[in-house]
Each structure stands twice: as C-alpha cells, then as structure tokens.
Amino acid sequence: MSTTQQLESFEYFKAHTEEWSTKAKASGEEVVNVIEQRNQYVLEILKERQQTQRFLDVGCGTGDLVCAVAKQGVEAVGVDFVPDMIAKGEYQAKTEQLEHAHFHCSSIFDFPWEPLSFDLISANGFIEYISYDELKQFVHDAYGRLREGGSLVIGSRNRLFNLFSLNAFTLSELEEEHTQALLREATALASSEPIESLFKSLRPAPLQKANTKHPITGIEVATRFQYTPLQLMEIFMPKGFELLEIYPIHIHATPPLFKDKHPMVHASVANLLQSYGRHHRELVPFASSFMLHFKKEV
Numbered sequence: 001m002s003t004t005q006q007l008e009s010f011e012y013f014k015a016h017t018e019e020w021s022t023k024a025k026a027s028g029e030e031v032v033n034v035i036e037q038r039n040q041y042v043l044e045i046l047k048e049r050q051q052t053q054r055f056l057d058v059g060c061g062t063g064d065l066v067c068a069v070a071k072q073g074v075e076a077v078g079v080d081f082v083p084d085m086i087a088k089g090e091y092q093a094k095t096e097q098l099e100h101a102h103f104h105c106s107s108i109f110d111f112p113w114e115p116l117s118f119d120l121i122s123a124n125g126f127i128e129y130i131s132y133d134e135l136k137q138f139v140h141d142a143y144g145r146l147r148e149g150g151s152l153v154i155g156s157r158n159r160l161f162n163l164f165s166l167n168a169f170t171l172s173e174l175e176e177e178h179t180q181a182l183l184r185e186a187t188a189l190a191s192s193e194p195i196e197s198l199f200k201s202l203r204p205a206p207l208q209k210a211n212t213k214h215p216i217t218g219i220e221v222a223t224r225f226q227y228t229p230l231q232l233m234e235i236f237m238p239k240g241f242e243l244l245e246i247y248p249i250h251i252h253a254t255p256p257l258f259k260d261k262h263p264m265v266h267a268s269v270a271n272l273l274q275s276y277g278r279h280h281r282e283l284v285p286f287a288s289s290f291m292l293h294f295k296k297e298v
Contacts, residue, residue: 006107008221009129010082013061017084021062030264034250034289037274038124038155039065041247041291044278045120045153046072052119056145058108058138059126063089063101070101077116081107109137113145121146124155124291128224132210139239143296152241152294155249159208159226160186160285166255168215169226181205185230186285195233195243204230229284232292241294248277248287 024035042065046052055069060078062085069076070093078101080086086105093101104111108126121142127135142152162169163182173179182205188198205228213222229246237243251273252259252266259266277283284290 003131005129005131005221005223008223012220013082014084017062017082017088021088024062024064030267032250032267032270035061035064035124037249038289038291039068041249042120042122042124042153043068045151045293046074049120049151054116054118054120056116056118056121058121058123059129060089060103061085061125063092063103065122065124066103067092067096067098067101070098071096073100075100076102077118078103079106079108079111081105108141109134113141117145117147118150119147120151120153122153124153127154128157128226129221132207135235139236139241143240146296148296148298150296151244152236152296153291154232154294155289155291156232157224157226158248158284158287158289159205159228159231160189161252161288162226164252164255164286165288167257178205182228185228189229189246189284190282195246198230199233199237199243202230204228204234207231229290229292236292236294240297242297243292244295245279245293246281246284247291247293248274248281248283249289249291250274251277251283251287253286 023033026033046055046069052074054075055077057066057076057078060066060080063078066076066078066089078086078089083105086103089101089103093103123138127138130138146152160182162173163179163186173182181203185202185204188202208225211223214224233243251270253269253273254266273283
C-alpha cells in the first residue's frame with residue numbers, strides 16, 4: 001500500500017467497516033442496495049455454472065458474499081486488506097458455522113495464490129481503487145489461477161453514466177472531449193449487435209488519466225477510476241477471456257439530483273428496473289456501475 005489511492009482506500013474502509021456492514025444488509029423498497037445487487041449477480045452465475053468447487057472474492061469487505069457461497073457447499077475464500085473487514089467476515093462464518101468459508105487479510109497482490117486454483121473469481125468494487133499497472137497484474141493473476149472454463153465476474157463504476165448524470169462528471173467528460181466516443185459506445189450497447197462485433201467495430205474513449213481526481217460521492221477516496229464495458233473488454237479479452245454478459249447495477253431513470261431530492265421514488269423505480277437487468281444491456285448506459293462476466297477460454 002504505497003500509493004495515495006491505496007492509503008486513502010485503506011483508511012476509509014477501516015473507519016467505515018460498521019457502516020459498510022450495515023449497507024450490505026440493508027433492505028426495503030426505499031433502499032437501493034448496490035452491494036446486494038452485485039452479490040446476487042455472482043450468486044446467479046454460481047447457480048448457472050455446471051460445477052464450482054472453489055470460489056475467490058477479491059476485496060471481499062465484510063464477507064457476506066463469501067458466506068453466501070459457502071452455504072452452497074463451495075469452498076469460498078475472501079481476501080481484503082482491511083483487518084476490521086476480515087474480522088467481520090470471520091465472525092459471521094464462525095457464528096453461522098460455515099466450515100467452507102475462509103478469509104485472508106492482505107492485498108490481493110500479496111495473496112499466496114499457489115497452489116490454489118478457482119472455478120469462479122469475483123471482484124466487486126475493487127478495480128476502481130487500483131492503478132492501471134495493478135489492473136494488468138490482476139488480469140494476469142486471475143487468468144493464471146482460474147481453471148479452464150472458469151468464470152471471472154468483475155464490477156466497475158460506469159463511465160458511460162457520466163453522459164446521463166448531468167453533473168460534475170458530465171462536465172469533466174465535456175472538458176476532456178471524449179463524449180463522442182462514449183456516446184458511440186452507449187448507442188452500440190443499446191443496439192442488437194453481438195458483443196463480439198462491438199469489440200471489433202468500435203474504439204473506446206481513452207482511459208481516465210492516472211492522476212485524475214474525481215468528485216466525492218460518499219467515499220472519501222480522491223481517485224476512483226471509472227471504465228466503460230468496451231475499455232475493460234480491450235484489457236481482458238486479449239489475455240484469454242471471453243465476455244459472456246454485461247450486467248447493469250443501480251439503474252437510474254432520472255439524474256442523481258432527482259435521486260437526492262426524492263430518494264424513495266428513485267429507489268422504487270431503480271429496484272423495479274433492476275429486475276430487468278439480465279439480458280437487457282441497453283440499460284447499461286443508465287446504470288451507475290456494471291458487471292462483466294468473463295469465461296476463461298479453453
């Protein structure tokens with residue numbers, strides 16, 4: 001943890017462990033539980049896979065997903081670099097007597113991968129906090145430790161949403177003059193073109209600058225990278241991953257300013273739209289984040 005980004009991330013999550021644990025378990029029509037949405041998608045992928053013996057959750061937080069997977073009889077490992085987060089996960093596993101749940105406190109870049117291999121790896125709310133070089137290292141490590149036909153499910157903050165949020169993020173894209181490339185990708189996602197053709201026919205906007213500073217949206221970390229699906233496709237697919245699905249998370253029907261003024265209305269509509277998230281990638285540009293399901297090519 002040598003970068004400012006990593007130190008800020010560590011300090012934030014250390015100070016907000018209890019709050020994060022509460023968010024992970026929040027429910028009700030007046031709440032949009034992004035953590036639960038991401039976890040549920042991973043659980044759906046787990047259910048759809050023919051066989052999963054071992055699972056890894058990178059940046060596991062308080063361990064709710066690890067424990068949920070362990071309840072399915074799968075050996076589930078959670079890795080997080082915040083001790084308080086890991087302690088929460090271990091306590092839940094012990095309380096619920098989940099012998100298949102295991103936790104490791106470290107950065108994923110210090111994690112002793114060998115001799116373990118995995119059928120399913122998830123990384124929700126993780127890549128926004130690491131550098132581009134670290135992302136490349138993660139792609140290499142994940143591919144190397146996935147079994148043939150294994151699944152990699154990653155979550156990302158959605159840069160395409162900047163087009164429709166109509167706030168400081170939108171103004172930033174206008175200043176960088178990348179809106180045309182973002183609009184082309186958003187329009188392509190709203191078409192019926194196969195995923196493979198998107199990768200071949202479009203060029204994504206340039207990645208955000210490595211030293212970029214983003215407006216604070218509740219998490220006190222100055223640099224939290226945003227990506228588009230196409231940007232991540234260009235990073236993962238040449239390394240041997242096949243993209244199976246793009247899944248929107250936290251779908252907005254209105255700009256965030258309306259959400260702040262009328263949170264219950266927003267939550268009601270957002271939760272309704274989320275029920276249509278599978279196989280409706282046209283909703284991706286209106287989601288504040290998204291998930292990608294990759295398969296390791298055989």
